[in-house]
Amino acid sequence: MSNEIRNLEPKALWNKFADLNAVPRPSKKEERVIEFMKNFGNSLGLETFEDEIRNVIIRKPATPGMENRKPIVLQGHLDMVHQKNNDTQFDFENQGIDMYVDGDWVRAKGTTLGADNGLGVAAIMAILESKDIPHPAIDALFTIDEETGMTGALNLKGGILKGEILLNLDTEEDDEIDIGCAGGVDVTAVAEYDEEETPADAVGYTITVKGLNGGHSGMDIHKGLGNANKIMNRLLFNGYEDFGLQIATLNGGSLRNAIPRESVANVVIAGMYDEAFEYDMLQIAKEIKAEFKTTEPNLEITVEKLNNVPKKVMPSMAQFYLVRAIYTAHNGVYRMSADFDNLVETSNNIAKVTVGEGKLSIQCLTRSSVETSKFDLANALRSAFELMGCEVTFSGSYPGWTPNPKSEILEVLVDIYEKQNGTKPNVVACHAGLECGILGTNYPGMDMISFGPTIHGAHSPDERASISSSQKFWKFLLEILANIPEKK
Known part of the structure; x- marks a missing residue:
């Protein structure tokens, strides 16, 4: 070299x-x-x-x-x-x-x-x-x-x-x-929950989203790239709605200023839904890959059965609020500048989502060249996460x-x-x-x-x-x- x-x-x-x-x-x-x-x-x-x-x-x-x-x-x-x-x-x-x-x-x-x-x-x-x-x-x-x-x-x-x-x-x-x-502010939501014993008849799966481009959460936010946390949430939402899916662990993204490229979830479902669940997840995966075929040609979504079923899972109602809050939370361009052509004024990156051992965390980086707009979006995110029972903090704010x-x-x-x-x-x-x-x-x-x-x-x-x-x-x-x- x-x-x-x-x-x-x-x-x-x-x-x-x-x-x-x-x-x-x-x-x-x-x-x-x-x-x-x-x-x-x-x-x-x-x-x-x-x-x-x-x-x-x-x-x-x-x-x-x-x-x-x-x-x-x-x-x-x-x-x-x-x-x-x-x-x-x-x-x-x-x-x-x-x-x-x-x-x-x-x-x-x-x-x-x-x-x-x-x-x-x-x-x-x-x-x-x-x-x-x-x-x-x-x-x-x-x-x-x-x-x-x-x-x-x-x-x-x-x-x-x-x-x-x-x-x-x-x-x-x-x-x-x-x-x-642009200036920025970190929006972090945290909460704790009481884990439940996994139902006796459950089977376990690992759902993986990977192969995304990722990139700079400011310079690349307007390119329509896939966000692994948002894509994973769609899969978890549908799995919960149709099969009562429960999350054991979830790890998506890494750095607040990088568009997340990967997310991995270990989940359980009732054994009676085994084949139908796998088929349904793969169909949704095909739909998502078709949506992103131009911007994310290397996107991979896999659903693999676990040999060892997780022993603890997130309670159903806690998960109900989690997937809805992430669905509600804005990701990507929020507003374009009225003063400069083709300039993103305000945006958010849902950068990192972790769930496991009775704790959850959602980390976002909100950016804007207009200070009031930055906190307008930050407060919208705060509202979504507080409605699910999270404690939300703003930190690391810096001016444009x-x-x-x-x-x-x-x-x-x-x-x-x-x-x-x-x-x-x-x-x-x-x-x-x-x-x-x-x-x-x-x-x-x-x-x-x-x-x-x-x-x-x-x-x-x-x-x-x-x-x-x-x-x-x-x-x-x-x-x-x-x-x-x-x-x-």
């Missing part, structure tokens, strides 16, 4: 990405990558420190002749989403990512690649290490825990950064320049980033992009949760912009980064650094 990736152009970028991807860095477990980044900064003789929450800041003075330009912040996040295929053996806490080249793409073997936001971080590292790239004074800001709570950005205090312009390198289409993003179409640095980027590519870039706001809006709360006067290379399939094992796009991105970034406006 190492030589294949390290020989890609631009080598400065890909070598730093290979270095970074050798370091385990799942969200909330960034200790190793924090030390790696501090050692990197110190090895260059640059001012390097971490703040109270463990964001890493590395400062580099302006190159000769650039001292009169506005100081900038180059920003990316250190953590990565850790997702893998079921048949892939991988330990994200102790292994580096195993990468390979596939045509114009760099991929990982059965796991997420970490290009989100590893390529942005690698680009900043390459700039810091460079001796011949013109640039103004730089604060390199490497935040932690972006993917599972925006903890680093939320806890960065004012007064630490000296830059007047922030370049966030965390978007995923190289023809886009982002000037706004309000677009500034008259930004000075935006004008610079648009002009450079057009000169380099012969076409205008798409100036957009995105439905993902960039850190710019959060950082702006403590640095309200900072001019912010976001851009990056093309990355597809982020937050899924299909994540891949375009080699040619990375070359385009690198050329773009270097020209931006050379054309930062002068101080006023």
Whole structure:
């Protein structure tokens, strides 16, 4: 892997990405990558420190002749989403990512690649290490825990950064320049129930939903992709209605910001319904697969008989409310923006559902570029889950980033992009949760912009980064650094 990736152009970028991807860095477990980044900064003789929450800041003075330009912040996040295929053996806490080249793409073997936001971080590292790239004074800001709570950005205090312009390198289409993003809030519903003994005549089944694309619950939410938790709930609903199905255990989804790809349920039914149940489930599975044949061609739904029948199950009435609440809970696009063409304003991802041992949990991530709309949808979800007897909490709320179409640095980027590519870039706001809006709360006067290379399939094992796009991105970034406006 190492030589294949390290020989890609631009080598400065890909070598730093290979270095970074050798370091385990799942969200909330960034200790190793924090030390790696501090050692990197110190090895260059640059001012390097971490703040109270463990964001890493590395400062580099302006190159000769650039001292009169506005100081900038180059920003990316250190953590990565850790997702893998079921048949892939991988330990994200102790292994580096195993990468390979596939045509114009760099991929990982059965796991997420970490290009989100590893390529942005690698680009900043390459700039810091460079001796011949013109640039103004730089604060390199490497935040932690972006993917599972925006903890680093939320806890960065004012007064630490000296830059007047922030370049966030965390978007995923190289023809886009982002000037706004959605905020988000976690909606979590929990409850307990008294398990029942499984009826004496029961037979057990495992129902499995798998093979879905998954993806980023912000950037991909509008694509009509299947949500494993919603699909599983349809099967459980019909099984309950027609055969009195009872759930023993249910595990669907994994991360709040990833569209769930898989769900597995162990259930029981009365033995007298055995053949009819299996036939009915397979018929429903065919109908669901037909609905998703275009967006989810690899969807698999299996119904397999268990050798050992589960001993405990969820009571019938508790399940009655559960499947109805999940059916009622909105998933996907809730409202499109009235101000920006083709922009999702508000959405929800039913990210993770677990049932077993007398406890249930439903985890959602609600996003919106409009704060009031975000909580409107969050309260709709809360109402559905409270009606089934759950305790519902809102947590991890972070603000969106309000677009500034008259930004000075935006004008610079648009002009450079057009000169380099012969076409205008798409100036957009995105439905993902960039850190710019959060950082702006403590640095309200900072001019912010976001851009990056093309990355597809982020937050899924299909994540891949375009080699040619990375070359385009690198050329773009270097020209931006050379054309930062002068101080006023």
